[in-house]
Amino acid sequence: MATKAAEMRSQGIDVINFSVGEPDFNTPEHIIAAGKAAMDAGFTKYTAGPGMIELRQAICEKLKRENGLEYTPLEILVSNGEKQSLYNACQVLFHKGDEVIIFVPYWVSFPEFVRLADAEPVLIDTLPDKQFEADFNDLEKKITPAIKGVIINSPSNPTGGVWGVEALIRLLKMAVQHDWTVISDECYERLVFDGEFISIEKLNRGHNIGARVVTCLSLSKTYAMTGWRIGYAAGDEIIIKAMSKIQGQSTSCANSIGQRAGIVALTGDQQPVEDMRLQFRERRDLMVKLLNDMPGISCATPGGAFYTFPNFSEYIGKKANGKVIQDSFDLSEFILTSEAVVTVPGDGFGAPGHIRFSCATDKETIKRGLSKVASVLQKLV
Numbered sequence: 570m571a572t573k574a575a576e577m578r579s580q581g582i583d584v585i586n587f588s589v590g591e592p593d594f595n596t597p598e599h600i601i602a603a604g605k606a607a608m609d610a611g612f613t614k615y616t617a618g619p620g621m622i623e624l625r626q627a628i629c630e631k632l633k634r635e636n637g638l639e640y641t642p643l644e645i646l647v648s649n650g651e652k653q654s655l656y657n658a659c660q661v662l663f664h665k666g667d668e669v670i671i672f673v674p675y676w677v678s679f680p681e682f683v684r685l686a687d688a689e690p691v692l693i694d695t696l697p698d699k700q701f702e703a704d705f706n707d708l709e710k711k712i713t714p715a716i717k718g719v720i721i722n723s724p725s726n727p728t729g730g731v732w733g734v735e736a737l738i739r740l741l742k743m744a745v746q747h748d749w750t751v752i753s754d755e756c757y758e759r760l761v762f763d764g765e766f767i768s769i770e771k772l773n774r775g776h777n778i779g780a781r782v783v784t785c786l787s788l789s790k791t792y793a794m795t796g797w798r799i800g801y802a803a804g805d806e807i808i809i810k811a812m813s814k815i816q817g818q819s820t821s822c823a824n825s826i827g828q829r830a831g832i833v834a835l836t837g838d839q840q841p842v843e844d845m846r847l848q849f850r851e852r853r854d855l856m857v858k859l860l861n862d863m864p865g866i867s868c869a870t871p872g873g874a875f876y877t878f879p880n881f882s883e884y885i886g887k888k889a890n891g892k893v894i895q896d897s898f899d900l901s902e903f904i905l906t907s908e909a910v911v912t913v914p915g916d917g918f919g920a921p922g923h924i925r926f927s928c929a930t931d932k933e934t935i936k937r938g939l940s941k942v943a944s945v946l947q948k949l950v
């Protein structure tokens with residue numbers, strides 16, 4: 570889809586892009602200034618493998634201040650983006666013959682992280698009407714002794730779903746009962762719109778549940794810093810040490826300039842984060858309304874992140890120019906070729922019939938783009 574969109578753009582076509590997986594805002598000025606200052610000061614060399622101690626301390630302070638969690642720097646690993654922390658965690662925790670629970674729709678990298686560790690994903694259904702929380706009936710049916718872990722992502726990419734406390738506690742209790750390690754991807758923690766974000770580890774400790782949780786976090790979405798590549802993991806010292814060993818042999822350390830900027834991001838002015846959150850919320854509200862106004866489309870209101878994940882199933886099986894729309898790939902492609910609007914087909918996230926729309930674009934473009942999508946749908950018979 571991206572390649573086609575690029576081709577269309579090169580032909581001078583006005584392409585509207587709803588596929589973006591990163592904030593459309595720039596990194597806040599004071600963070601950029603910190604990166605420049607780091608370079609000017611010659612802070613351009615390797616750092617300690619698990620991350621500069623000053624950054625790991627800043628992360629501990631952040632975890633205490635924002636999440637109510639006490640950690641020491643030995644329990645923190647700074648990576649080249651959270652993606653590397655998640656990858657390292659799967660390498661350390663899972664092996665051949667193991668199974669790992671992943672909830673559908675899933676972020677595309679989760680099953681691949683598991684497979685790269687020679688383990689197998691076990692896909693569990695979720696409930697679209699309940700913020701895509703686990704369908705515990707499906708989960709109970711699929712439990713095997715081979716399951717060693719569970720990956721959870723709330724707020725979620727692609728659905729924007731935010732699980733309620735009850736479901737999280739239920740999952741943590743099951744993890745203790747079956748000795749699963751919980752990997753919690755909380756990269757959208759600061760993008761929650763309808764309530765307060767609670768870290769899974771906070772619930773785990775607060776309710777004395779005793780699950781083994783590795784929390785993975787990122788500066789990418791919170792501070793619009795996707796290109797700086799700074800993410801981190803917080804967890805048991807032994808697990809973090811093993812993750813650090815793998816990282817040390819693959820990429821040494823995260824980039825030094827990004828780490829310096831990361832300290833300023835975590836300890837400096839947080840107003841830009843709130844400003845972005847409010848804008849994303851307005852865009853979400855607009856997008857959900859416009860999508861639900863389209864005949865046959867249902868779109869649950871996502872509690873967080875910056876995606877909407879409407880159900881287009883009514884249109885699968887219809888015909889466009891005599892050709893049957895077989896799945897969401899066909900539908901996304903038809904939307905692109907007929908009205909130059911880029912979207913992400915849900916099949917890639919394990920969710921047939923759905924399409925992901927990113928809110929990382931301004932409100933005028935959202936209105937223009939969705940009115941084009943509405944007119945595409947009218948062409949389907």
Ligand SMILES: Cc1ncc(COP(=O)(O)O)c(C=O)c1O
Nearest residue numbers: 650651652676726756787789800
């Ligand atoms: C659910 C989820 N986890 C992790 C990441 C990766 O974040 P990072 O840029 O820190 O590697 C993304 C990025 O799209 C994401 O959507």
